[in-house]
Amino acid sequence: MDTEEFVIKQVSIFSENKPGRLAAMAKALQEEQVNILAFSIAEAGEFGVVRALVDQPEKAYKKLTSMGFVVSFTEVIGVKMRDEPGGLYEVARILGEAKINIEYSYSYSGKGMAVLILRVDNTREAITQIRAHGGELVRLPPAAIPGPAGKGR
């Protein structure tokens, strides 16, 4: 399989840190029937960055941009982890030994399986290394992410 298949387009949104901003985004995505598979908020005082994996990134981008949000796509990868002690270590060790730096990450945990979403400084090399060490990566679009969030479509 080609490396590119595992590159996930994450939607990143700049948001002022004030009540109602997340609700406005979420409502817009609901209206567009875009499903959010996983998301996180990184906050830095008066603003934050909302990072989301969605089933239809282009549609989400278009809608949010039309509403005046600043949106960008960021490449991330999703690594399947065993949902048991040592699961994270396996993944982190592979990347560490390959000298790949993790810029940020968040995770999603479903039925018997967890998915670690990673932003790394060398996406292609990370995919190659994880697969070479027998790791499993998720692909989007996305029913590939298991659990409740993956059902939508």
Add this chain to the structure above:
Amino acid sequence: MFWEPKIETMPVEDLHRLQYKLLKSLVYRLYSFSEFYHRRMEDAGVHPDDIRVLADLKNLPFMFKRDLRDNYPDKIFTATPEELVRYHVSSGTTGKPTVVGYTANDLENWTVSLARALTSIGLSSRDVVLVSYGYGLFTGGLGLHYGAERIGATVIPTSVGNTERQIELMQDLRATAIACTPSYMLHMGEVAEKMGISLQKDTQLRVGILGAEPWSERMRNRMQEWLGIRAYDIYGTSELSGPLFTECTEQKGFHVWGDFALTEIVDPATGESLGPGEKGELTMTILQKEALPMVRFRIGDVTEMDEGICACGRTHPRVMRITGRVDDMLIIRGINVFPSQIEHTLMSIPEVGKHFMIEVDRKMELDTVLVRVEVSPEAFSDKITDLMRLKAMVAGKVRSALNVNADVELAEPGTLPRFEGKAKRVIDRRKL
């Protein structure tokens, strides 16, 4: 107490006669030797011969701060390089600052003006004066320094910053007076209390020479009661030389030495002269300035004047407290800031849009400035560190342009207010 009793208590008619003589020779000098003033007077259709009485002053053309900016740095100076002995530099309205040059006589007049003023508030060679205005390009520090030395007082040239150390020195060297901004005086009082020191009981401080920013009678009463000092207003701008005039012990407006300056209050819209007790724009002609003469200079400060003879015996007119500005200039910790300067700075940073808001507050008696900008979609990075770096970069550029520390906040595009016509980009929450 008077520094120059004969001049300070001169009969008003004599003072007017002296002013007329000085004005007449100033106008002839400028008409003959300055291309700038010559052209200005021709454009206004006025010749030095037309100045026949003091009131003819009002036929002369005005000068504005923009004249200094347009002639940056020294195009309208009327002194030779050999005659110049100093420069001071203050903020302009946009990118370019304003440069003021001084001859030896200019510095002498500035110093004498302050020697008279400091004497009028009861200071003398027995006093120890802590000068906590900035030394350097700003006129406050050096101006007060030489003025206080002239009357024989002992100067502690602390300049700005390190409040704890200033309070220690104030105690140890038995300072009796301090020159600083009124907000810094209050800040010092608070810091001293935190150190377990009462400025009222534990120091010799009895006089505050407070200026470079507007303040109020409410602040005066608070400082006098709380800090145990007599608080006096001091006034001046760099274009006029620097801080020049103070109130006397009567505390009823600052005396403008008539042999140095002619004072007018004009309607900011029409330029027409206003009478005593009428509020308008303070306009001054400095009668004896050599390097950078100022004729009918529209300062932009709003106030009124009183030409009645003061109870202190001085016959020179008094100007009341400054109550506002005719333009949108802000004074932040004693430093003049024009919103247009901030706009000019932000325009050079493509990562933030051209819309911005300025929020000014006073926390612990010190002014704080928040500049809110919109992050442009092209500059948006998903990484927080990149956005923090952008904020720091904007703050750095604002700081180097204004000499004022500002906090920066990033806002979503399109969320800051848009204005049609005159923009109101400043929210000033300070209460004086």
